[in-house]
Amino acid sequence: xxxxxxxxxxxxxxxxxxxxxxxxxxxxxxxxxxxxxxxxxxxxxxxxxxxxxxxxxxxxxxxxxxxxxxxxxxxxxxxxxxxxxxxxxxxxxxxxxxxxxxxxxxxxxxxxxxxxxxxxxxxxxxxxxxxxxxxxxxxxxxxxxxxxxxxxxxxxxxxxxxxxxxxxxxxxxxxxxxxxxxxxxxxxxxxxxxxxxxxxxxxxxxxxxxxxxxxxxxxxxxxxxxxxxxxxxxxxxxxxxxxxxxxxxxxxxxxxxxxxxxxxxxxxxxxxxxxxxxxxxxxxxxxxxxxxxxxxxxxxxxxxxxxxxxxxxxxxxxxxxxxxxxxxxxxxxxxxxxxxxxxxxxxxxxxxxxxxxxxxxxxxxxxxxxxxxxxxxxxxxxxxxxxxxxxxxxxxxxxxxxxxxxxxxxxxxxxxxxxxxxxxxxxxxxxxxxxxxxxxxxxxxxxxxxxx
Amino acid sequence: xxxxxxxxxxxxxxxxxxxxxxxxxxxxxxxxxxxxxxxxxxxxxxxxxxxxxxxxxxxxxxxxxxxxxxxxxxxxxxxxxxxxxxxxxxxxxxxxxxxxxxxxxxxxxxxxxxxxxxxxxxxxxxxxxxxxxxxxxxxxxxxxxxxxxxxxxxxxxxxxxxxxxxxxxxxxxxxxxxxxxxxxxxxxxxxxxxxxxxxxxxxxxxxxxxxxxxxxxxxxxxxxxxxxxxxxxxxxxxxxxxxxxxxxxxxxxxxxxxxxxxxxxxxxxxxxxxxxxxxxxxxxxxxxxxxxxxxxxxxxxxxxx
Numbered sequence: 001x002x003x004x005x006x007x008x009x010x011x012x013x014x015x016x017x018x019x020x021x022x023x024x025x026x027x028x029x030x031x032x033x034x035x036x037x038x039x040x041x042x043x044x045x046x047x048x049x050x051x052x053x054x055x056x057x058x059x060x061x062x063x064x065x066x067x068x069x070x071x072x073x074x075x076x077x078x079x080x081x082x083x084x085x086x087x088x089x090x091x092x093x094x095x096x097x098x099x100x101x102x103x104x105x106x107x108x109x110x111x112x113x114x115x116x117x118x119x120x121x122x123x124x125x126x127x128x129x130x131x132x133x134x135x136x137x138x139x140x141x142x143x144x145x146x147x148x149x150x151x152x153x154x155x156x157x158x159x160x161x162x163x164x165x166x167x168x169x170x171x172x173x174x175x176x177x178x179x180x181x182x183x184x185x186x187x188x189x190x191x192x193x194x195x196x197x198x199x200x201x202x203x204x205x206x207x208x209x210x211x212x213x214x215x216x217x218x219x220x221x222x223x224x225x226x227x228x229x230x231x232x233x234x235x236x237x238x239x240x241x242x243x244x245x246x247x248x249x250x251x252x253x254x255x256x257x258x259x260x261x262x263x264x265x266x267x268x269x270x271x272x273x274x275x276x277x278x279x280x281x282x283x284x285x286x287x288x289x290x291x292x293x294x295x296x297x298x299x300x301x302x303x304x305x306x307x308x309x310x311x312x313x314x315x316x317x318x319x320x321x322x323x324x325x326x327x328x329x330x331x332x333x334x335x336x337x338x339x340x341x342x343x344x345x346x347x348x349x350x351x352x353x354x355x356x357x358x359x360x361x362x363x364x365x366x367x368x369x370x371x372x373x374x375x376x377x378x379x380x381x382x383x384x385x386x387x388x389x390x391x392x393x394x395x396x397x398x399x400x401x402x403x404x405x406x407x408x409x410x411x412x413x414x415x416x417x418x419x420x421x422x423x424x425x426x427x428x429x430x431x432x433x434x435x436x437x438x439x440x441x442x443x444x445x446x447x448x449x450x451x452x
Numbered sequence: 453x454x455x456x457x458x459x460x461x462x463x464x465x466x467x468x469x470x471x472x473x474x475x476x477x478x479x480x481x482x483x484x485x486x487x488x489x490x491x492x493x494x495x496x497x498x499x500x501x502x503x504x505x506x507x508x509x510x511x512x513x514x515x516x517x518x519x520x521x522x523x524x525x526x527x528x529x530x531x532x533x534x535x536x537x538x539x540x541x542x543x544x545x546x547x548x549x550x551x552x553x554x555x556x557x558x559x560x561x562x563x564x565x566x567x568x569x570x571x572x573x574x575x576x577x578x579x580x581x582x583x584x585x586x587x588x589x590x591x592x593x594x595x596x597x598x599x600x601x602x603x604x605x606x607x608x609x610x611x612x613x614x615x616x617x618x619x620x621x622x623x624x625x626x627x628x629x630x631x632x633x634x635x636x637x638x639x640x641x642x643x644x645x646x647x648x649x650x651x652x653x654x655x656x657x658x659x660x661x662x663x664x665x666x667x668x669x670x671x672x673x674x675x676x677x678x679x680x681x682x683x684x685x686x687x688x689x690x691x692x693x694x695x696x697x698x699x700x701x702x703x704x705x706x707x708x709x710x711x712x713x714x715x716x717x718x719x720x721x722x723x724x725x726x727x728x729x730x731x732x733x734x735x736x737x738x739x740x741x742x743x744x745x746x747x748x749x750x751x752x753x754x755x756x757x
Contacts, residue, residue, distance in 0.1 A: 036503055039502075039503045041685070042684030042686070045497055045498055111682060112564070112566065112707065113565055113566055113707075115563065142735065143569075143735075144572075144599070144600045144603035145596045145597075145598075145599035145602070146596075148595075148596035148599045148600075149594070149595045149597075149599075149600070151596070152595035152596050153595050156595075197707075198710070198711075199710060199711060224680075224682070226683050226684065226686040227682055227683065227684060228500040228682060228683050228715070228716065229497070229500050229684060229715075230500070230682055230710065230711055231682070233711055251562070251564075253647060253650075254562065254648070254686060259685075260684070279563070279593070279594075
């Protein structure tokens with residue numbers, strides 16, 4: 001569901017990768033682009049502003065580790081801030097509150113068509129599998145056949161249902177259900193109410209009186225993942241009147257959405273208990289802020305990768321890289337880089353941690369130099385004299401021939417290596433960027449690689 | 453009719469208030485008589501108008517103000533220009549004739565947008581226009597969807613055709629159209645809600661349309677997508693997918709009686725040439741009104757001056 005926002009952000013980070021360092025100016029531009037993509041994902045304007053402000057505060061003045069790019073540093077900040085917003089202050093609040101004396105009540109509230117009835121049945125099914133004894137209460141007397149719908153679902157999942165008798169009001173069936181729950185062998189009741197507009201005073205007061213009367217320990221707002229900007233106003237009104245305890249995000253199996261989730265959490269700080277992912281009865285999943293944040297960013301395990309690079313960058317290595325940056329990048333530095341890469345483990349593994357299109361990553365991984373290739377490159381470099389490594393322009397035909405013999409390779413291999421070194425040198429002029437280096441190594445280590 | 457427009461206006465009043473408040477901030481008469489375009493941008497964005505459309509609107513507005521520099525501080529002129537820009541966007545797609553005498557209206561859309569309710573309200577509206585209307589329940593998936601439509605049928609006193617349990621929607625349509633007589637008739641088909649990302653369900657819908665298109669003249673078939681006004685930018689993807697799949701001929705915008713409406717419609721008009729036919733403004737059978745760009749924008753924006 002978060003694909004679109006993910007793609008956009010990746011595009012932005014790609015742009016940022018070309019930058020030398022994180023300046024106020026390039027942050028501004030990036031923030032503007034992030035704003036655009038979050039808007040497209042229906043994150044509420046105010047939530048975006050709040051988010052960008054925090055990102056800005058945290059980014060500016062942040063020291064960029066030498067081997068990391070500003071982009072990587074930025075990703076980390078954006079990601080942790082996203083998790084921050086999506087994680088409720090009180091960790092236990094994402095769990096259902098069980099009443100000290102049964103039955104535990106769950107009151108569902110929301111706009112028309114947000115998926116309350118389907119969610120009610122899914123919740124009953126979820127807790128039934130969990131060993132509870134849930135019952136469903138049909139308290140939607142407005143929509144034609146809403147009761148029948150719940151009835152059909154209840155019989156599908158085989159849980160008891162409490163229906164309004166002729167002339168009974170919504171509040172009355174709720175009260176009756178609560179009173180007789182234990183007799184009906186239910187220690188949990190899920191109250192399905194009618195969809196209502198937040199501006200419909202009489203309907204809002206109906207649900208408020210239900211809540212006041214039966215005092216449910218859980219009042220959950222059911223929100224459609226495809227909702228637009230107005231969801232903030234809606235959820236705020238419901239929250240003010242009902243004191244919600246959480247939300248459930250439905251229809252999360254649609255595409256390109258997720259904005260509503262940020263809007264709701266950012267505005268109300270309500271925990272998200274579940275995410276609805278299909279029309280089937282088992283299509284209800286717990287909500288994991290970190291997973292969703294990663295999904296929003298589409299960054300895969302990039303954080304693991306960044307940490308790995310950070311760990312590998314011992315002081316000495318950093319100094320050498322600094323030197324390389326300050327002066328000219330020569331084959332001695334190239335050798336250092338290569339050894340550092342080898343130390344970090346399989347390049348294939350590393351690539352799989354990079355964000356991006358799986359197909360493209362596979363392509364890179366297939367073409368990336370393997371351990372053997374690394375050893376060969378190292379052998380070539382070691383067959384050179386330190387002087388040759390420092391001044392690669394010395395390498396003429398006869399020297400190349402000697403090096404090829406010394407390293408058990410062909411002179412063409414040496415040319416390939418030199419070509420690669422040239423590319424890298426060009427890159428080094430703009431930035432010192434381990435990840436890009438990885439990619440370039442992967443992409444340019446062999447001449448017959450398909451371009452992408 | 454006047455009653456309906458009142459209803460729509462009431463529904464849109466909150467939005468209008470919001471925009472009108474913003475106008476006060478946008479045009480600061482006393483101190484610097486300049487338009488705060490950032491503020492205006494915010495206002496449009498908060499109404500779910502996409503960033504791209506918002507930027508287009510502002511660009512057009514700016515150029516109109518520039519070419520009328522004497523009026524650059526005239527708030528009445530600026531509001532009127534904005535109104536005109538929005539109306540133009542909406543009207544360009546809404547040049548369509550009346551429904552053919554015999555019509556089959558297929559209602560499609562994602563889950564929970566109000567297809568069944570719209571079917572019921574439409575049946576009522578079209579019956580009042582002297583048509584003989586039949587409702588067809590082709591949503592065999594959602595529990596009790598048929599019962600919901602049945603209740604609507606008896607409420608608005610029209611006939612209903614139901615499928616057998618688990619019968620394929622295409623089969624139901626086939627049976628209905630096979631008996632489609634020569635007499636003037638209007639058939640409203642309520643289909644199951646389907647997310648545009650569900651390939652199987654979209655294929656099912658395409659099949660249904662193929663069956664219908666083989667059996668009746670194309671001019672008789674209306675394919676309307678029902679959109680929830682509470683939706684954000686995803687409505688664009690929905691229209692895109694459904695349009696590509698079955699070739700939409702109309703849009704019904706529902707739940708316009710809430711707050712902050714209209715934005716997606718304007719963005720949609722920017723991208724697709726699909727007329728908006730009706731607005732849903734409540735839960736009773738009378739709560740449906742034909743779309744009118746002038747009225748819509750008038751209800752959305754404060755009067756010029």
